[in-house]
Amino acid sequence: MSKVRIGLVGIGSMGTAHAQYLIANEVEGAELTAVCEQSEERLQMFAEEFGSSVACYNSYEAMLDSGLVDGVLIATPHYFHPEQAIKALNKNLHVLIEKPGGVYTKQVREMNEAAAKAGKVFSIMFNQRTNPLYCKLKELISSGELGEVRRMNWIITDWYRSQSYYDSSGWRATWANEGGGVLINQAAHQLDLWQWATGLMPTRIRAFCSFGKHRNIEVENEVTAYAEYENGATGVFVTSVCESPGTNRFEVTGDRGKIVIEDGKMTFSRLRVLESEFNSTFKGGFGQPECWKFEVPVVGKNPQHKGITQNWVDAINKGTPLIASGEEGIKGLMLSNAMLLSTWTDNWVDLPIDEDLFYKKLQENIRNSRSTKNPLESRTLNVSGTH
Structure with a gap:
């Protein structure tokens, strides 16, 4: 070979x-x-x-x-x-x-x-995607162990970045050179994992992005988004780069309980019977399905x-x-584009998004960017590494 x-x-x-x-x-x-x-x-x-x-x-x-x-x-x-x-x-x-x-x-x-x-x-x-925690989550959801996904809540606010980080290079946190902030730079991994592990993409999103909050930058650095799905599930995604200490907690609720990933551990609160089954058969008024809470063993390297x-x-x-x-890179990007577009239009955004409208709004932000260079109009490929 x-x-x-x-x-x-x-x-x-x-x-x-x-x-x-x-x-x-x-x-x-x-x-x-x-x-x-x-x-x-x-x-x-x-x-x-x-x-x-x-x-x-x-x-x-x-x-x-x-x-x-x-x-x-x-x-x-x-x-x-x-x-x-x-x-x-x-x-x-x-x-x-x-x-x-x-x-x-x-x-x-x-x-x-x-x-x-x-x-x-x-x-x-x-x-x-090589992290055994998220691989295990994907396995439990795709195998049906959690049942139908009903609600997701990801708080990912431990991407702390100080002003000095942004001041270290003129390309950072500008519409013209980076094209966005926390959604495209830091939380892009979580946006990918959100849809990859659950196997679900929203039908529509309503988001509220703050631009330059507590930082002298022009792009989004704090986001709260609400998503709706075809099966009736809902999701909330919260991210920020200006909170300390931050949180990284991903909670997924299904018909058979709830999985929480936090502090490098996975906890499964597993119902003995599906909630939908319990609801259709239980006649006692007040009551809940029997629930076993345990830490899921997660093994494997994270290369x-x-x-x-x-x-x-x-x-x-x-x-x-x-x-x-x-080809799958478009999915997480679709989520971040939808969140920005929802904020720019102050309205719900259906997925797939109106790509021409997003491009138009992005161009408006680029024209007002502190950077005078518009990379979308450049004829010379930039091959300088910046990550």
């Missing part, structure tokens, strides 16, 4: 982390053969740290045409993920992109169409980013099913 030759696009903090485990040969069946970065300073630092075994490019097209790579791992600013992925797919190369898939679903949909046409292995870095990269390589080499297919 020949090794998959990987070209890394963007060597910021996240890109460098990918490079380190690849160069250390911690992904079986893969080797890092090239990197691409616009910053000459970063390229020089990379060459000094990792030697001359990896080819360095400041032109993305030149790397794609080099014949040195079989696939690319894209770790650049959010706006450029779809455009760079499409270019690689059109060159008959495999693609692994960092989250999020992009900034707006219309852009990501075009990327998904290109991936379907190319027929290459296309994955996204949803590394939280995170390296695990997703290994899975992508295995999919190329062995046909292993993907943990996170790139």
